[in-house]
Amino acid sequence: MGLLTEFPAVWYVALACVLGVAIWGVCARCVYPSPLMAASTGGLVVILYSSASLLAEVPRLPWTYKHIAVTDFIVANGRVDPSIDIYNRWPGFFSGSAFLGEMTGYHNALAYAASAETAFALVNLVLMLAIVRALSDNSRVQWTATLVFVLSNWVNQNYYSPQAFAFTLYLTVCLACFTYLRGTPVTWVAWVEEKLRLLSRGSAPEAHHSPQQPAGPRVITVILAVYAVLVVSHQLSPYLAMLGLVPLFVFGYFRPRLLSLAFVVITLLYLIPNFEFIEEKYGIFSGIDVVSNSSNTPEVQPATDRARLVAYAAPVLSLITGGLAAAGYVKHMLRGQVRITLMVAWLSFAPLLGLLGQSYGGEARFRVYLFALPWLAIGVAWLFWSGPRSRRAMVGAAASLTAMAALFTAAYFYMEATYRVIKEDVVAGQWLDARVREEDLVFETNFFFPLLIGPNYPGYLEWGKNTPLAEIIFDSPDVWAKDVEALADTVRDTDTIYVVFSDTQKRHAVNQYGPKDAQRLFGLERELATAQNAENVFDNGAVRIYRISASP
Numbered sequence: 001m002g003l004l005t006e007f008p009a010v011w012y013v014a015l016a017c018v019l020g021v022a023i024w025g026v027c028a029r030c031v032y033p034s035p036l037m038a039a040s041t042g043g044l045v046v047i048l049y050s051s052a053s054l055l056a057e058v059p060r061l062p063w064t065y066k067h068i069a070v071t072d073f074i075v076a077n078g079r080v081d082p083s084i085d086i087y088n089r090w091p092g093f094f095s096g097s098a099f100l101g102e103m104t105g106y107h108n109a110l111a112y113a114a115s116a117e118t119a120f121a122l123v124n125l126v127l128m129l130a131i132v133r134a135l136s137d138n139s140r141v142q143w144t145a146t147l148v149f150v151l152s153n154w155v156n157q158n159y160y161s162p163q164a165f166a167f168t169l170y171l172t173v174c175l176a177c178f179t180y181l182r183g184t185p186v187t188w189v190a191w192v193e194e195k196l197r198l199l200s201r202g203s204a205p206e207a208h209h210s211p212q213q214p215a216g217p218r219v220i221t222v223i224l225a226v227y228a229v230l231v232v233s234h235q236l237s238p239y240l241a242m243l244g245l246v247p248l249f250v251f252g253y254f255r256p257r258l259l260s261l262a263f264v265v266i267t268l269l270y271l272i273p274n275f276e277f278i279e280e281k282y283g284i285f286s287g288i289d290v291v292s293n294s295s296n297t298p299e300v301q302p303a304t305d306r307a308r309l310v311a312y313a314a315p316v317l318s319l320i321t322g323g324l325a326a327a328g329y330v331k332h333m334l335r336g337q338v339r340i341t342l343m344v345a346w347l348s349f350a351p352l353l354g355l356l357g358q359s360y361g362g363e364a365r366f367r368v369y370l371f372a373l374p375w376l377a378i379g380v381a382w383l384f385w386s387g388p389r390s391r392r393a394m395v396g397a398a399a400s401l402t403a404m405a406a407l408f409t410a411a412y413f414y415m416e417a418t419y420r421v422i423k424e425d426v427v428a429g430q431w432l433d434a435r436v437r438e439e440d441l442v443f444e445t446n447f448f449f450p451l452l453i454g455p456n457y458p459g460y461l462e463w464g465k466n467t468p469l470a471e472i473i474f475d476s477p478d479v480w481a482k483d484v485e486a487l488a489d490t491v492r493d494t495d496t497i498y499v500v501f502s503d504t505q506k507r508h509a510v511n512q513y514g515p516k517d518a519q520r521l522f523g524l525e526r527e528l529a530t531a532q533n534a535e536n537v538f539d540n541g542a543v544r545i546y547r548i549s550a551s552p
Contacts, residue, residue: 001310002416003052011051018043022147023401027394031139041143042122045150048408049121049158052416057423059114062448064160065421065429067094069457071109074098076455084458086281089274092233093162109160116160120168125150127171128374134178135340135378140385144397148377151404152321154314154411155366166237167370169230176223177245180215183255196338220259227263231270238267240371244350253343313410318369324400325379332382348375418508421450424542425502429453431538432545436460436498444500497548501525
């Protein structure tokens with residue numbers, strides 16, 4: 001159950017108090033002043049997004065470390081090397097992080113990576129509030145949408161990563177577009193809007209945004225610059241951004257319309273020199289099977305029935321958010337607010353089209369939900385506050401936000417024990433990074449051991465992630481050192497093999513394969529401890545590393 005059963009009662013009381021202040025602030029007869037709402041909503045972010053990190057001595061999520069390694073490689077070498085991996089081919093985030101680290105005296109990204117989770121969440125909170133304010137003068141809508149955005153973002157992609165950085169840039173581009181570039185749609189689209197408005201019989205006149213003069217060159221330059229950084233920082237995010245924004249430019253909702261062409265050209269110009277690499281390593285298209293592209297099988301399954309039940313919190317939260325948003329779009333449309341509803345609804349739907357071509361290694365559904373979430377949050381706020389304040393709206397908003405907070409807490413913290421990286425693992429990873437030569441081979445059976453952690457990671461990148469040692473451990477009744485050597489021969493010609501064992505990976509093995517099969521992992525370590533050609537070269541109590549000298 002992760003941290004759900006480890007947090008003290010006072011933590012839940014504090015969360016309930018801050019959430020209560022925020023909910024009462026939007027439901028009260030007069031919405032609380034912005035400073036108090038900012039304090040309560042920001043406090044909610046800090047409690048929800050900082051608590052796990054504060055309890056960890058090192059960055060807690062295992063997939064953070066490969067990003068730390070890339071940043072440290074750039075710091076150590078003063079350059080990127082596209083021949084190494086995909087991260088060096090999309091280096092915007094890593095190069096920017098390395099530059100800021102050097103400027104502030106932090107030469108190792110490990111020193112500040114843990115703070116990214118809260119930092120991105122707070123920055124995105126401000127951007128989300130600013131976007132809603134550009135769309136609505138209703139303060140209840142503004143703060144409710146922001147709260148829904150905070151409480152429904154269960155995907156946990158605020159960690160130190162290029163995808164978190166790219167999402168923040170996406171929100172920045174959207175804010176600029178809604179603030180400076182809104183215009184009147186083309187004639188036939190305006191005609192469709194009018195027909196929908198007549199059908200809706202809305203009682204409230206639609207607040208049209210009067211067309212502005214063409215945006216100045218400085219605004220256009222900033223938008224293009226931010227989008228260009230987005231393109232060179234992450235592989236998938238620019239395409240999700242284009243799916244939503246380009247049609248709005250084409251139909252005239254944003255102007256100048258040629259800016260959409262610039263988005264497409266920038267994206268394709270950067271893809272072309274990297275096309276062959278992507279096609280060879282990952283494939284450009286995964287097929288048009290939406291179900292397959294949106295599926296994801298976790299590497300570690302919940303170990304208990306209670307944990308498996310809690311695992312449903314994330315999909316239930318997604319369905320609730322999506323269902324309430326859809327109802328909010330309908331209600332807002334029926335009140336005659338056609339144009340803004342169409343824009344927001346399209347931005348929430350467009351990311352789904354990304355599933356027609358790419359699974360992104362099983363993570364596409366997370367990115368789709370994340371890119372749709374800001375606009376879903378606005379739809380939820382419309383559901384409750386499109387009309388005048390009423391008791392039904394107050395109860396509905398309070399109940400929905402409370403349920404979202406409960407589901408978010410369950411989804412966000414229940415897998416903490418499974419995924420968290422401990423300090424001893426990090427120390428062992430750094431020891432390996434400092435000593436392993438390029439021709440050496442490293443085997444680790446832990447799905448989440450931070451093997452790619454430092455500037456020397458390119459030497460063993462290809463063999464350092466989910467290495468196939470598990471194939472012989474869990475597919476053979478007995479495992480011996482000679483089996484490790486035989487597997488090494490199928491990977492590369494080497495004289496030195498390192499095998500990593502940690503208490504964390506043993507726990508994962510028991511959870512994933514069961515106690516009986518996991519005994520093979522324990523047996524292999526016992527065999528290596530007495531093998532003539534194996535030596536225990538590192539032991540910090542939680543991690544043991546054995547060096548095998550390959551037989552002639």
